[in-house]
Amino acid sequence: MAQPRSLIAPLSRFGASVVTGPKSDLPRFTSLSYQTIRCATNKSDTKKKKKGRSTFICHDLKRADQFSLVDAMHYIRAFEVGRNPSSSKYEMHVHLKTIKNGPVVRNRMRLPHPVKTDIRICVICPADSKAAIEARAAGATLVGEDEIFNQVKEGIVEFDRCICYIESLQKLNKAGLGRILGPKGLMPSTKTGTVVTQVGPAVRNMTGGSEYREKVGVIRMAIGQLGFTPEEMQNNIKAFMDTLKKDIGQLSDRVSKDIHEVVLSSTNGPGFTLSGEFRGPNSVSPKELSGPL
Known part of the structure; x- marks a missing residue:
């Protein structure tokens, strides 16, 4: 059996130490603890958002x-x-x-x-009514109801101004022409004074109007x-x-x-x-x- 002293000599040639340190009580894969450092920000340094002009x-x-x-x-x-x-x-x-x-x-x-005196005026009213007669006499270029609604739905808008007789307003709203005439500024409404009870004077007043x-x-x-x-x-x-x-x-x-x-x-x-x-x-x-x- 070899002596212990004879085994130590070969190991010393490879730099291996036979002296072992004390055993650690910590687990082998214990994670290191760390500390989060938080810096307080100065609120006065933050840029304030500029408010837009109100005028x-x-x-x-x-x-x-x-x-x-x-x-x-x-x-x-x-x-x-x-x-x-x-x-x-x-x-x-x-x-x-x-x-x-x-x-x-x-x-x-x-x-x-x-x-401008060559304005084409459309009057929405029953084609055979008294309002239609007044509209044509005053210079309206297009008078009627259903035939006008069908033309507008097909994309044919051959007038510059549009007036609606008050009794035809409900029928006009049911036709759903607002999405077509609205963007063009041609949809009659009470706010703009284009829904009238007297068609003749309204057409004459609009001819040459601005x-x-x-x-x-x-x-x-x-x-x-x-x-x-x-x-x-x-x-x-x-x-x-x-x-x-x-x-x-x-x-x-x-x-x-x-x-x-x-x-x-x-x-x-x-x-x-x-x-x-x-x-x-x-x-x-x-x-x-x-x-x-």
Whole structure:
């Protein structure tokens, strides 16, 4: 039998130690404990979310050039040279000081000098009724009920304005044309004054009438033909502004709307802020601003 001393010598050549340490009482696969360190954040350093504006932006008019009516018409006509006079119109843009989520201004009026007289008017009423006779005599181009409903459902909309006789309103609602006529602004309703009891006067009033509606704090409307004289334009602008001020005055006292800027432009021309003057000291003669371009 080999001696213990003789076995130790070979092991020492391979670096193996024969001295064993004390035995640990811990399990072999015990996980190490750790500590979570939490840092307190400074709430004052967090960025606060900016609140959006509750009103539309109105630029300072002191920095803007302002023009008399004659001067604005003079420049606009220069931009419209070579265009088809029948397809270009003078346009009004009225910027309002108003809140974003408030009620909007909308109305229809007849200008002293109508801009568009070839409007196709549709009247929804029984085809053989007294209202139909009045509508045709007043100049309506399309009169009836079921035949009009069928055309609209097929996508045929050959009219620019639509009036509904009050006795035909229930039948119109049952036809379900709101999804077609609504986006086009042609669906009759009591709010817009297109559901009437007197068809004849309504058609005559709508012929040559103009509609306007506030959108994003601005009211836009065609105000005249390029062949209008400055005097005719002045009459139309005055009538429009008077009606607009009445509409604003009829709103609730809790709603604040004020006219901030009045701009005259055209279909293809730029806009010119009006100063409220008819003619400046260096303006051209108003006689030069009427007739063909």
